[in-house]
Amino acid sequence: MENKTNGVVIEVQEEKIVVMCDDGTFRNIVRAENEMPIIGERIYAPKQKAPIIQWNWKMIFPVASVIAICLITFFGLFSSKAPQSTYLLALDINPSIEAELDEDFQVIELHGLNTDGEALVEEMDVSNKPLDQAIDDLIDKLKENGYVRENELAEITTTLVKLTESEQEVESALHVEEVLQQSLESHQVNSEVEVYQENKAYYDEAKQSELSVNAYRLYQEVSQDDHSIDVEEAKGKSMQELREMVKEKQAEKAEESKAAGQEKKNADKSGENQNKQGQQNQDKSNQGNSNTGKPEDLPSQSQGNNSLNQNAEDKGKPNHQPEQQNRHSKENNQAGQEQKSSEKGNQPQNNPKVDKDPKSDDKKSNQNNKANNSNEEKSQSSNVSSGKPEKRKPKSQKQESNKQHTKSEQKEENESEEEQDKSESRKSSREQEDEPESNKPLESKTPEVPDKAENNRPLPKE
Amino acid sequence: MDEGEGFMNEEQLSDSIAKIKQGDERERNYMIQYYQPYILSVVGKVCREYKTWNDDEASIGLIAFNKALDTFEESQGRTFLNYAYLLIHRELVDYFRKENRYKKYVTNKEKAVDTTYDKKSIDQFQEEVRQSQMAEEILALNQELSSFYIKFEELESYSPKHKRTRKKVLQMAKEFITERELVEQLFYRKKFPMKDFAEISGYRLKTVEKHRKYLITIIIILVHPDWPNLQSFVSGKVGSVGDHGK
Numbered sequence: 077m078e079n080k081t082n083g084v085v086i087e088v089q090e091e092k093i094v095v096m097c098d099d100g101t102f103r104n105i106v107r108a109e110n111e112m113p114i115i116g117e118r119i120y121a122p123k124q125k126a127p128i129i130q131w132n133w134k135m136i137f138p139v140a141s142v143i144a145i146c147l148i149t150f151f152g153l154f155s156s157k158a159p160q161s162t163y164l165l166a167l168d169i170n171p172s173i174e175a176e177l178d179e180d181f182q183v184i185e186l187h188g189l190n191t192d193g194e195a196l197v198e199e200m201d202v203s204n205k206p207l208d209q210a211i212d213d214l215i216d217k218l219k220e221n222g223y224v225r226e227n228e229l230a231e232i233t234t235t236l237v238k239l240t241e242s243e244q245e246v247e248s249a250l251h252v253e254e255v256l257q258q259s260l261e262s263h264q265v266n267s268e269v270e271v272y273q274e275n276k277a278y279y280d281e282a283k284q285s286e287l288s289v290n291a292y293r294l295y296q297e298v299s300q301d302d303h304s305i306d307v308e309e310a311k312g313k314s315m316q317e318l319r320e321m322v323k324e325k326q327a328e329k330a331e332e333s334k335a336a337g338q339e340k341k342n343a344d345k346s347g348e349n350q351n352k353q354g355q356q357n358q359d360k361s362n363q364g365n366s367n368t369g370k371p372e373d374l375p376s377q378s379q380g381n382n383s384l385n386q387n388a389e390d391k392g393k394p395n396h397q398p399e400q401q402n403r404h405s406k407e408n409n410q411a412g413q414e415q416k417s418s419e420k421g422n423q424p425q426n427n428p429k430v431d432k433d434p435k436s437d438d439k440k441s442n443q444n445n446k447a448n449n450s451n452e453e454k455s456q457s458s459n460v461s462s463g464k465p466e467k468r469k470p471k472s473q474k475q476e477s478n479k480q481h482t483k484s485e486q487k488e489e490n491e492s493e494e495e496q497d498k499s500e501s502r503k504s505s506r507e508q509e510d511e512p513e514s515n516k517p518l519e520s521k522t523p524e525v526p527d528k529a530e531n532n533r534p535l536p537k538e
Numbered sequence: 539m540d541e542g543e544g545f546m547n548e549e550q551l552s553d554s555i556a557k558i559k560q561g562d563e564r565e566r567n568y569m570i571q572y573y574q575p576y577i578l579s580v581v582g583k584v585c586r587e588y589k590t591w592n593d594d595e596a597s598i599g600l601i602a603f604n605k606a607l608d609t610f611e612e613s614q615g616r617t618f619l620n621y622a623y624l625l626i627h628r629e630l631v632d633y634f635r636k637e638n639r640y641k642k643y644v645t646n647k648e649k650a651v652d653t654t655y656d657k658k659s660i661d662q663f664q665e666e667v668r669q670s671q672m673a674e675e676i677l678a679l680n681q682e683l684s685s686f687y688i689k690f691e692e693l694e695s696y697s698p699k700h701k702r703t704r705k706k707v708l709q710m711a712k713e714f715i716t717e718r719e720l721v722e723q724l725f726y727r728k729k730f731p732m733k734d735f736a737e738i739s740g741y742r743l744k745t746v747e748k749h750r751k752y753l754i755t756i757i758i759i760l761v762h763p764d765w766p767n768l769q770s771f772v773s774g775k776v777g778s779v780g781d782h783g784k
Binding site: 084085086087088089090092094096098099100101102103104107110112113114115116117 | 575576578579580582583585586587588590623669670671672673676677679680690691693694696697698699701704708752767771772774
């Protein structure tokens with residue numbers, strides 16, 4: 077008898093009978109009302125499927141916790157994916173917005189950093205949209221709300237912050253620039269776009285002072301030496317205002333350094349001039365480039381937006397004034413592409429100049445290097461570096477190292493370089509604004525590049 | 539006689555009873571406590587209804603058991619448990635008569651009871667003996683398990699459902715008892731020596747965990763060769779437990 081469902085009663089309870097079965101198992105079977113075996117009696121004890129779960133109070137806790145976990149998970153799936161946000165993209169037009177992106181540049185979440193930004197974000201739903209689509213939507217919204225108008229110049233500053241360690245920084249920022257530009261173009265918006273790239277440390281600093289990264293950068297420039305403006309003030313200002321302030325500051329500095337430079341460098345004047353020109357050239361070509369410091373490899377990120385400067389390096393604004401011209405990473409999107417080609421033509425021109433000025437060239441070359449690296453493709457980007465790999469390299473390397481270090485470290489390493497870098501990057505953004513004139517000569521170089529006109533264009537800044 | 543050990547053999551039992559007759563109250567109390575489950579189940583059987591210690595019938599049964607302790611004689615030719623059953627039955631019937639309820643209880647059981655007075659067939663006698671023995675072993679096992687905080691009703695969940703696992707667990711138990719150290723640890727600490735067992739035997743602890751209480755039960759049975767019925771249960775002899783009572 078294989079089944080062996082008989083056994084011996086070993087315990088009798090009100091509800092059940094415990095049976096020691098012939099097959100070597102113990103079974104609890106339900107006791108019928110009239111069933112009253114005594115201990116030791118043989119009894120039929122079939123396997124009972126019915127109460128698979130014997131409910132008793134002991135089960136409350138595990139069951140309740142399992143249910144709770146299921147509910148939480150279930151709802152959790154809906155509320156947020158909580159995927160790793162790999163990037164943060166801070167966009168400041170006037171509304172200040174921050175987008176969290178995952179590694180594939182899909183939008184995880186949008187945050188508004190100021191009132192306008194928040195209002196805008198509320199109107200948008202970009203969860204899981206790829207970046208280009210999200211930017212398209214955003215620009216739509218901007219237009220709707222009048223923050224951006226066709227044929228009216230819009231100043232857009234963005235910073236891409238990579239939250240994780242990786243090698244892909246350049247490409248990422250480039251990608252962002254491209255996306256931005258394309259979108260703006262398609263919306264027929266004139267704009268000056270600056271795209272910066274930062275590391276998390278810088279971003280955290282900005283967060284601490286409660287400024288958007290882009291505002292923080294501007295604030296940094298403005299208050300570089302004299303802290304003429306403090307954080308609280310900066311918070312209250314719009315990007316526009318901050319930019320103005322920076323321009324002023326740079327103008328001041330330009331004057332100062334010019335004066336100083338002239339005194340010191342009488343002998344060097346020619347060099348300087350050349351440098352300046354070179355710088356200008358660089359600047360112009362660099363306009364897109366901010367000192368991303370990426371070595372020659374920088375494919376001159378999006379044409380005008382080489383503001384992939386490491387802001388850290390940018391800190392040293394003051395020195396850059398003469399170089400301001402170089403820095404405009406702003407490029408008019410529309411013009412960008414054309415400029416690129418023309419720039420390339422230009423760059424060679426610039427290069428020689430750049431080479432000449434080793435002294436101040438440091439900065440310039442740095443700028444150039446950086447710029448060149450990034451600019452090469454961007455006609456506008458002032459990456460003259462393409463032309464001068466040799467020179468650039470050392471500098472770009474420095475720049476690179478700068479980039480990687482924290483701000484403080486950079487300062488220690490190459491103050492001058494930093495300054496250059498900083499000024500370059502700053503300048504790229506600012507210079508466009510500040511020195512339309514200075515750039516112009518350079519600009520003229522690139523007549524072919526109507527886009528260069530971007531800088532020249534309605535943008536007084538360039 | 540050691541308290542804590544069951545009445546495995548008649549000798550121990552008669553010793554205790556002798557003591558009780560001489561007035562050893564402690565021994566009496568011990569016996570009562572030891573046989574409680576049996577008493578209650580008999581009461582329930584006689585009454586054809588589940589009874590708890592709160593019920594009058596249970597008290598009657600207790601009184602009857604006491605009497606049995608006082609009057610049991612081996613020479614009468616039956617086992618103690620059987621004798622106790624008889625007395626409980628008698629008392630309850632008397633009680634029912636007084637309460638005018640006896641009819642439904644008397645009809646079925648009296649027959650069985652009456653046979654005790656007649657000449658029993660050998661088979662009947664053997665059957666009684668077997669059943670008594672089985673009950674005794676069960677009571678003893680119950681006593682033993684209680685010191686491990688294992689209840690009979692818990693064993694179902696720890697029983698291996700598949701034959702293969704059962705064999706494996708049996709194997710484990712057999713290996714276990716060969717190691718004196720392990721056995722000592724188990725019985726002194728009343729806890730299964732997991733780590734040591736794993737080291738010595740090389741078995742995965744997962745199986746042990748899953749069937750821990752069952753395993754302990756098997757081990758306890760294995761170390762009691764004086765429980766033949768239970769031993770046949772463990773060894774899974776063909777046939778049934780208790781059928782072949784030795």
